[in-house]
Amino acid sequence: MKELRYRQVHLDFHTSEYIPEVAQEFDPDKFVNTLKKANINSITCFARCHHGWLYYPSKNAPELIHPNLVNRNLLLEQIEACHKNNIKVPIYTTVQWDGHIAKTHPQWLAVDEKGEFINSQNVPKPHFYYTICLNSGYREYFKEHLQDIIDTVGIENIDGFFMDILFKVDCNCKYCVDKMSKLGFDPQVKHERIEYSTVMLDEFKKEITQFIKDRVPNAGIFYNSSHIGPNNKKSLEDYTHLELESLPSGGWGYDHFPATVRYARNLGKDILGMTGKFHTYWGDFHSLKNKAALEFECFNMLALGAGCSIGDQLHPSGKLSEAAYELIGSVYEKVKEKEAYCIDAKPIPEIAVFTPEEFYSFRDHDLGIPPALIGAVRMLQELSYQFDVIDSSFDFNKYKLLILPDDINFSHELENKIIKYVENGGKVIGTYKSLLNQGSKISSLYGISCEKESDYYRDFILPNEIIGKDLYKEEYVMYLRGMDIKAQEAEVLMHSVEPYFNREGEKFCSHQHTPSSGKLGYPAVTRKNNVIYFSHPIFRIYRKNSAIWCKLIMKDAIELLLKDKLISHSGPSTIITALNTQVNENRDILHVLHYITEKRSEDIYIIEDSIPLYDIEFKIYVGDKNIKTVKSVPRGESIEFHKVDKYVVFNISKIEGHSTISIEY
Structure with a gap:
């Protein structure tokens, strides 16, 4: 996955065995046409879900194919249709949550000090949230599962792997206690058990990355823990890129992404931000995020140096929601217009x-x-x-x-x-x-x-x-x-x-x-x-x-x-600015966002409105550089400017949501 696409959808498909006729309405042509119309150029599709079911014609474990999956070639047909249309398809599989494993291999589950299974989400039954211990026999099971995907899908058809749910956990199982003791950790001390779990996670990632690279050398590799921080640096070489899951309405809030991406973008890896089309959290079927919110979340990714990924969940019928992809498409149309001014752009921090x-x-x-x-x-x-x-x-x-x-x-x-x-x-x-x-x-x-x-x-x-x-x-x-x-x-x-x-x-x-x-x-x-x-x-x-x-x-x-502040403006404090540079293009890109975040509900913050601003003056520090032109993009309209000392000064006549300005030298 050498080229990280900027308009991705992460297509969940966690589907209960109690739902009949799964994927009966899937049509590869309609599927890919919907994606193309929505300006999508990468989509993560499912090999295996949290329920533990497979969505491809497994050679190694055919008994784990979803019992009601009408089209057993679902993943293969998704990949084939997308590849014919230059859409990449990273393959999703779950790691530490699997409802089927929890039922059939309880000996592989993480347990607490009392010997109880660890429900990492504290969700009452029924659920699939019991955490699997990666020290157990499950590790070999997982490698056999990856090999099965590779054998069935074919090396030439694999763009990458998105491996989900890898969390540190206070596991007291016999495998962890034995390994801790051998490595000098005290299994009787909680914080040492937790520290060991991070060592074990890093060991697991290194082993799995090598396993994949030996078989699919050009595959993208990402392990999802719903956060990227200093602790990720220990295993960074085992990732080909980063994806920052951060659904503002799904528990992360609007503070998580900017605080985290401003760190993660400096780790030397290309990065995607990930939000969702859901009004709340994953699995919120038949809900749509407010358009202004989805715009802000995606445009903020671009402004802060990341590509975009929007989470959706495919209906069990296999048919994409027209409304969801009209919404996604309306945002990605604007991303597509602006991404030439975002790819390879680096932030200019002071x-x-x-x-x-x-x-x-x-x-x-x-x-x-x-x-x-x-x-x-x-x-x-x-x-x-x-x-x-x-x-x-x-x-x-x-x-x-x-x-x-x-x-x-x-x-x-x-x-x-x-x-x-x-x-x-x-x-x-x-x-x-x-x-x-x-x-x-x-x-x-x-x-x-x-x-x-x-x-x-x-x-x-x-x-x-x-x-x-x-x-x-x-x-x-x-x-x-x-x-x-x-x-x-x-x-x-x-x-x-x-x-x-x-x-x-x-x-x-x-x-x-x-x-x-x-x-x-x-x-x-x-x-x-x-x-x-x-x-x-x-x-x-x-x-x-x-x-x-x-x-x-x-x-x-x-x-x-601090002298020579990079950006000053005459607008309100609700404006967010980001200044990036594209060295090869000899230009700086100013992003200006103005969306209003409100706590209208009991549970979540929302954005419903984009309130326009008019005639806002900007002063951008450019030093001794000679300015050739200032223009709005993607429209290319020239903006009058003048140089005052070491600043270029200009007015943006109207800011409606997101404005992008190219300052060319």
Whole structure:
């Protein structure tokens, strides 16, 4: 799968044995014509589903072909029809969920400390969510299954494999306990069992990748865990590309994709984003996502350096939904028009944000996206900064400014690396506990000392003409406890203010916290040369309460350090911008998105409306480059511009959803 297609559908087909006449209405010509009309150039189709059934004429396990599958050549006919029309067909198979295996080979299932089967989704019966242990005899079973697909489909017909459901799990089965003991892990300690499970997953992926490459050398290979983060780096060589499953309405939310893709796009692999056409989650039959939502999700993938994949589920009849593919086609028509300006485009970042996820321990297990990271991503997007998410192994010198949000663990190695970066002209903003060696005399990075957390669970900040210059010059509450610091070798840019007392014991005042006493407390913001430190967890507060004063004081700090901001505009903070470059085309591409996310329902955030904006001015830093033209794409309409110092300045007359601007040199 050498060429990653940008208009993919992931076609689920998890089909119960209690449904009759499966695939009776499948017609390969109608199937492929629907895909072509919808501008689809890659579709992931099923060899085996979570129920455990096969959808091809298996040579090795014909008894596992879906008992009611009318057309036993379903997968073969899907591939043949698509290949005749230059549509790729990666092959899907499940790994750690299989309802049939759970019933027939319970000895292969992962078990908890009590010997109970592990239901990783906590869904009541009936379900297929019992997790299979990859240390069991199932591993050989899975390789035999892959060989069966290869033998039946044919090497020349295989574009790739999408292998689904590979999760770390606290397995206590005899296979894992034995292997843990041999490798020096203590099977009696939970976090060691979880750590071992990641070792086992990496071992499994390496073995399976080699198995596939020996047989189908050019096949695409991807293992899906519904997330991509620092832990994936250990087995990255076993993937040919990345696919980032992130259905905003399906539990991931609208924060997951931008926080994750900004990290994943720097791992050296081509990447697809994956959402769904469903209103909610996978398997939401006969529902359609709002068109504005699907547009935003796909266009945001393009803006952030990824191709597009939209999840659907084929009806058991084998017939595609006309409505679903009219919806998908309407979005992919626009993707098709714009993808020439997206393929091989690289982001132009000015800031790097460290991910606290790097420092999750196996004691933490599944904490999800760090709240501090979500707060930082939201804040920087709203301020129109261009940024990557990184870990401590990245090259810092690509960035003008490093941000350490709230919870970056201290190590002398990382501190020394950042100090060297600062000595070479780099700028740093740290917040709360990030890289703070509590109890040490003086932080070499920040020029402060810290003995403890603040005595007050809520205190206040007092803005001034340096930090908080656009705020009223009176106290603002900070909703989470800060760090009680002393400025030793740093100047104080802003003070905290103490409340009268905490709400505890017999003392309380009104409904929430006690108001300001007017007494200045510890420094809230300090500066040592090109390093600024905030003593409060600014980003977690922003994630929790979206307090605009947190965003504005951070904006002031960034502006103190970062000159020549890449993008400025006259529009609202609901605009999302992304600036990418296509070096070979000698042009930069500006993406501007404006969609409104709302919590209209009890369960999910939705996007229903795209509210147009008019006459928005943009200033893009271009340095000494000579601008040949600025134009909207794909229409190719020229946009008037002028150069002011090192900026190109122009107006976009109308932004309706997604605008793409080519700045050509």
